[in-house]
Amino acid sequence: MLMTGALVAGLISVVLGIVLFTTIPRHLGVWRFVQNNLWTEGIGWAPSFHHGIPWGYTWEEFHQQDLTGKTALVTGANSGIGFDLSFSLAQVGASVILACRDPQKCSNAKSKILSEANPKGTISTMTIDTASFASTRAMAQAYAHEYYGKQQPHTTIDLLFLNAGVMRLTDWNRDCPSKTDEDQIEVHFQVNYLSHYLLYRLLEPFLSEDARIIPTSSGSSFQSFSYTVATDLETLHRCDNGHFNLGGANLAYGQSKVALILWVKKLARMLGPDSTRRVNAFHPGLVNTPIVEKILASGNLPAFAANVFRERMSSTAWQSPDGALTGLYLACVPAEKGIRGRYFHPMAQEVVNPASLDEKLQDDLWAFSQDLVKDYLAPIEIPVAEEEEEEPTTSTTEMENGVDTAETTGTDDDNGETGEDEQEVDEEQS
Numbered sequence: 001m002l003m004t005g006a007l008v009a010g011l012i013s014v015v016l017g018i019v020l021f022t023t024i025p026r027h028l029g030v031w032r033f034v035q036n037n038l039w040t041e042g043i044g045w046a047p048s049f050h051h052g053i054p055w056g057y058t059w060e061e062f063h064q065q066d067l068t069g070k071t072a073l074v075t076g077a078n079s080g081i082g083f084d085l086s087f088s089l090a091q092v093g094a095s096v097i098l099a100c101r102d103p104q105k106c107s108n109a110k111s112k113i114l115s116e117a118n119p120k121g122t123i124s125t126m127t128i129d130t131a132s133f134a135s136t137r138a139m140a141q142a143y144a145h146e147y148y149g150k151q152q153p154h155t156t157i158d159l160l161f162l163n164a165g166v167m168r169l170t171d172w173n174r175d176c177p178s179k180t181d182e183d184q185i186e187v188h189f190q191v192n193y194l195s196h197y198l199l200y201r202l203l204e205p206f207l208s209e210d211a212r213i214i215p216t217s218s219g220s221s222f223q224s225f226s227y228t229v230a231t232d233l234e235t236l237h238r239c240d241n242g243h244f245n246l247g248g249a250n251l252a253y254g255q256s257k258v259a260l261i262l263w264v265k266k267l268a269r270m271l272g273p274d275s276t277r278r279v280n281a282f283h284p285g286l287v288n289t290p291i292v293e294k295i296l297a298s299g300n301l302p303a304f305a306a307n308v309f310r311e312r313m314s315s316t317a318w319q320s321p322d323g324a325l326t327g328l329y330l331a332c333v334p335a336e337k338g339i340r341g342r343y344f345h346p347m348a349q350e351v352v353n354p355a356s357l358d359e360k361l362q363d364d365l366w367a368f369s370q371d372l373v374k375d376y377l378a379p380i381e382i383p384v385a386e387e388e389e390e391e392p393t394t395s396t397t398e399m400e401n402g403v404d405t406a407e408t409t410g411t412d413d414d415n416g417e418t419g420e421d422e423q424e425v426d427e428e429q430s
C-alpha cells in the first residue's frame with residue numbers, strides 16, 4: 001500500500017515536471033489544444049500557446065514599413081513594452097515622443113534608442129504621471145506648446161500609444177481601495193485607464209486625420225468584478241470585492257483593462273464608420289518585462305513563490321519586443337482592412353471579450369469617466385504663432401459632448417491651477 005502510494009506520487013511528480021518544466025507538451029501541441037478548446041481567452045498568452053499557429057503579423061512585415069514623417073507618442077515608454085514599441089517605431093523612421101513618469105529613465109531610454117535603433121526621425125521626451133490628472137493635463141499642455149503651437153507646419157500625432165500601466169499585489173483586505181495620492185481614485189483605474197481617457201480627450205485636437213489610437217489592454221480584462229466595470233464612485237471603491245487576499249487587486253487590474261476595451265468600442269462608435277481615425281486595443285501577451293519585479297515588490301509573496309514566478313516568466317513568457325508586435329500591427333495595418341473598435345492578442349489574433357460588447361456599459365463608463373475628470377477637460381491653450389490662422393482639427397468627442405472646439409485656442413479653463421505648469425521638453429535630432 002505504502003509502495004503504491006509512493007509510486008503514484010512519483011509518477012505525478014514526473015508528469016508535473018514534464019508539463020511545467022519541459023517543452024515536450026508545447027511540441028505535442030498540448031497548450032495549443034488547451035487554448036483552442038478549454039481556455040479560448042488564453043489565445044496567444046505565451047509562446048507555448050501559440051506554437052504551431054502562424055503569426056498574424058511578423059517582424060519581417062513590420063520592417064518593410066516606412067514611417068518616416070509620422071509622429072508617435074508612447075506613454076510608459078522607458079520600460080518594457082512601451083520601450084520596445086518606441087524602439088521599433090524609431091527603427092522604421094517614425095519620430096517618437098517618449099512620455100514617462102521619471103525624466104531620468106526617459107532620458108536613458110532615449111539614449112538607448114539613439115545609439116541602437118539608428119532612428120531617422122526625432123526622439124524626444126516628455127513627463128507624465130498618469131496617477132495625477134494635473135500631470136496628465138500638464139503634458140498635453142506642454143505638447144500643445146512645444147510641438148503644435150511653436151512649429152510650422154504643426155506636428156500632429158499619428159500614433160498614440162496609451163501604454164503606461166501598473167499592477168499591484170496589494171492585500172485587498174488591508175489596503176482597500178488603494179487610491180492615488182492626489183486624486184483619490186482607485187490606483188489601477190486611474191493609472192491604467194482614466195488618465196489615458198483624459199489624455200486622449202485633451203490631445204484629440206492634435207491628432208492627425210488618420211491617427212491610430214492604441215491602448216495596451218491585457219488578457220486580465222477577462223478577470224474583472226461581477227459588474228465588469230464600476231460606473232459610479234461607490235462601486236469603484238467598494239472593499240468587499242476581493243474574495244481572497246490578492247484577488248481584489250488582481251480584479252481591480254482586470255477592471256482597468258476591460259475599461260480600456262469598453263472605451264475603445266465606445267470611441268469607435270463615436271468616431272463613426274467613416275472616420276479615418278482608428279482605435280483598437282491589444283493584449284501584449286504574458287511578457288517578461290520589468291513589471292515582474294514591480295509586481296513582486298508590491299506584494300508580500302514568500303521568497304519561494306517569488307522565485308517560481310520569476311523563473312516561469314523568464315522561461316515561458318514572451319520576450320518584450322514580441323510583446324510589442326501586436327501593437328505595431330495595429331499601428332501599421334492598412335486602413336482598407338477596416339479594423340476599428342477591436343481587441344487583439346498575440347500575434348495579431350482578434351479576440352472578443354463578451355463583457356466589452358455591452359453598449360450601455362460603454363456609454364455609462366464614458367459618462368462616469370467624463371464626470372471624474374471634468375475639472376481637467378477644458379480645451380488646451382495653444383500659443384498661436386505669428387501669421388498663423390489655422391485652427392486644430394475639430395474634436396469629435398467634444399462635439400458630441402456639446403463643447404465648441406472652435407475655442408481650443410482660448411483659455412476656458414475654469415480651474416486655473418490644473419496642469420498649466422510648463423514642462424521642459426527635451427528634443428534631439430538623431
Ligand SMILES: NC(=O)c1ccc[n+]([C@@H]2O[C@H](COP(=O)([O-])OP(=O)(O)OC[C@H]3O[C@@H](n4cnc5c(N)ncnc54)[C@H](OP(=O)(O)O)[C@@H]3O)[C@@H](O)[C@H]2O)c1
Pocket residue numbers: 075076077078079080081082100101102105128129130131132163164165166167191192216217218219283284285286287288289290291292294
Ligand atoms: N508584461 C505583461 O505580461 C503584460 C501583460 C498584459 C498587459 N501588460 C500591460 O502592458 C503595459 C506595459 O507594461 P510592461 O509589462 O511593459 O511593464 P513595465 O516595464 O513596468 O512598463 C510600464 C510602464 O508604465 C509606466 N508607468 C507606471 N505607472 C505610471 C504612472 N503613474 N505614470 C506614468 N507612467 C507610469 C512605467 O514607468 P516606471 O518605469 O517609472 O515605473 C513604465 O514605463 C502596461 O499597461 C501593462 O499593464 C503587460
